[in-house]
Amino acid sequence: MELRVNGEEPNKFHLNQFSRTLISWHKNNGRHNLPWQKEISPYKVWISEVMLQQTQVKTVLPYFKKFVEKYPNIKALSNAKLDDILILWTGLGYYRRAENLYKTSQILKEKYRYKFPELYEDIISLPGIGRSTAGAILSLAYNKKYPILDGNVKRVIKRYFAIRSSKEDEKNLWYISESLLPNKNNNIYTQSIMDLGSLVCLKNSPTCYACPIKKNCMSNKLNLTNVIPAKNIKVNKKKTLKLYLIIIQNFKNKKLVLMKKNNNNGIWANLWNLPSFEKKTEYKKFIKNNNLDSNIKKYDNIKHNLTHLSLDIDILKIELCKIRDFDNYSWKNIYDNIGLSKPVVMIINKLKKEIDK
Ligand code: SF4
Incomplete structure (x- = not known):
């Protein structure tokens, strides 16, 4: 499949530059002290990625710390009762995530002998793990070449390529995300694009002057950062x-x-x-x-x-x-x-x- 953005083939040089620029930017500007980055393991990345689904980093921090203090590894978690996990989850919301952690811990115990799987097909089949979470675990914990497409990454891609249409299908965004992956240092690259989305390419008022990819960013060039991504239509609750x-x-x-x-x-x-x-x-x-x-x-x-x-x-x-x-x-x-x-x-x-x- 040939990559096309807004009906055109993107500049190959810019595509290659994208990950290289972000990786070198990350060294001095990215986040290096998040608790799940210390003594990184698939277990910690999994717990943090599940907690970060629909929840901001600053909210997740105290929950993550308490969680890994009580359950430092897969074995400890697999011995926990669902009620105990729910206690630690109280206030974090989206409680299905806690139930899925519990179900997954039982699978990791019985099928994988307390070892987190390394294959995409195995990871994606675990409860509560979608394509983006699987990609994050594979790239951040195993340094494998897998894309992610969480809210922050979606916004960076849409703005960088000036993808206006909200109809731009998910499949195409995944394909772009995959095309941007470097051949090495995928762990740093994934962290860098996540950090760019949450520290610089902010939802409201992105700080483009401080952005390492501003030179080739189409939204920056065309003054479209306020209209891309298109605002969600407000749903009356x-x-x-x-x-x-x-x-x-x-x-x-x-x-x-x-x-x-x-x-x-x-x-x-x-x-x-x-x-x-x-x-x-x-x-x-x-x-x-x-x-x-x-x-x-x-x-x-x-x-x-x-x-x-x-x-x-x-x-x-x-x-x-x-x-x-x-x-x-x-x-x-x-x-x-x-x-x-x-x-x-x-x-x-x-x-x-x-x-x-
Ligand atoms: S230049 Fe601005 S809009 Fe473009 S990626 Fe950077 S922060 Fe986002």
């Missing part, structure tokens, strides 16, 4: 009302709240949750069936945005004076380490502050 209920034991030990573990479906699969309701009728039924109609107080309201949803959560609180059981629910100490969604973390933190006063 579906507003969803929810009602959470804090049922707390005001008897001997005030630190117990009623919780239920979510089933294996949905964005917060397998995390612990407060009694929660989408319909008033469900809430009323729960209150009636459990004789809870007195002492219900308004506690708080939380707005929480997810990719396609905007949650508006009303929170009510009931303090119980007697210990009692609820079908399908458990009493959890608010200081216990358990996997929780972000809104529940916010509620529990507020409760802790009040109790610790």
